[in-house]
Amino acid sequence: MQKIKILDSKCINCGVCTALCPTGALVLDKITWELKFSEIKCINCFACEASCPLGAIKK
């Protein structure tokens, strides 16, 4: 099954994708404020993909 990929070279860890993720597969770590992705929780809705201003989320 196709999963999203976070491109580390592009991601700035803003986390704007997190509020669009319906399953909590994308969250911000509250200590480092870095983006964490859980492949198990991801349902491949791709709502996050277009929302990323840096183009860091790809199918």
Add this chain to the structure above:
Amino acid sequence: MKTFEEINEKIKSGRAVVLTAQEVKELASKDGIKEVAKKVDVVTTATFGAMCSSGAFLNFGHADPPIKMSKIWLNDVPAYGGIAAVDAYIGATEQSESEGINYGGAHVIEDLVAGKKIKIKAISKGTDCYPRREFEGFIDKNSINQAILFNPRNAYQNYNAATNTSDKILYTYMGTLLPNCGNVNYSTTGELSPLMNDPYLRTIGVGTRIFLGGAVGYVAWEGTQHNPMQERAENGVPIGGGATLALIGDLKNMSTEFLRAAVVKGYGVTLYVGVGIPIPVLDEEMARFVSVRDEEIFTNIIDYAVPSRSRPVLRRVSYAELKSGSVTLMGRKVPTAPLSSFSKSLKIAEILKSWIKEGKFLLQEPVQHLPLDRHFLPLNETKGEL
């Protein structure tokens, strides 16, 4: 009570106590404001967020025969050419004439910083002294005379949070807003953000030396839409958009790690700008200002479904609640997300701290304070004279 000069002497001799905004708040919670005033000399604050009101002045040098460029395109993105013969201003939000929203002025700026070649096309009507009518070629940051980042409005002191009460998805500069208040987006870094830590701009003014895009920059002036008369909380921090800064720096020295082009879906191109500002702890009042916590900083959640410049406020919220990942809105738990990068902001605050501790970066006292009495004026449709 300390002066800028005394703090700079301590920086030069390696004795200055420099903490990041995050560290100073922890110290204040543990030891109190008086101890912060006594122990700390400088606090480094930072933000890394989408700042649309950004751009760069470029000077290309003269072609032979010379041309007075009147219309200019850089990688097919129009740049403003109404400044002399070979000066231009490339605005961050300008879009490519061939690629539209996918490539814009911010991308040209990032590509310049990265050292990439940029295609230039210019046209002119031709004059006796500038006979050439067309020019096409390539430039990069080393082939042009100046590349000066000059951002008319950066580092908003505070800003509204956004939601959407309509039944349609909205694509805004505050990001994608889901229907029926499906999310709340907010833009500043709260307690880390520079102007939250100096609410009355006591130490930040014209000439303040800063971190800008990975290099040294300066505060040039008040930013556009500077709104210091905004309603303030008891601690002095504005609730919603307040002060802004116009920033300037040498683009050639900047880094793509801290200057990044972005495309906000359905809205347009913007530039993520990294800004770090050192705040001297001159006295107990400054110690109190830099110790402000997210729990004490508030903004309004605004309904972007209303197509008006005066959008309704749905509720007031603290940054602590926004950063928790959800807020209660209309009796429901609604997820929140930032538009700025806290992790990059923390990194900028650390870099600026290291520059100061190494004695490479001295504080510059403002040569002129920024106004605190400006009102934010609307644009009204008028028929005839004002």
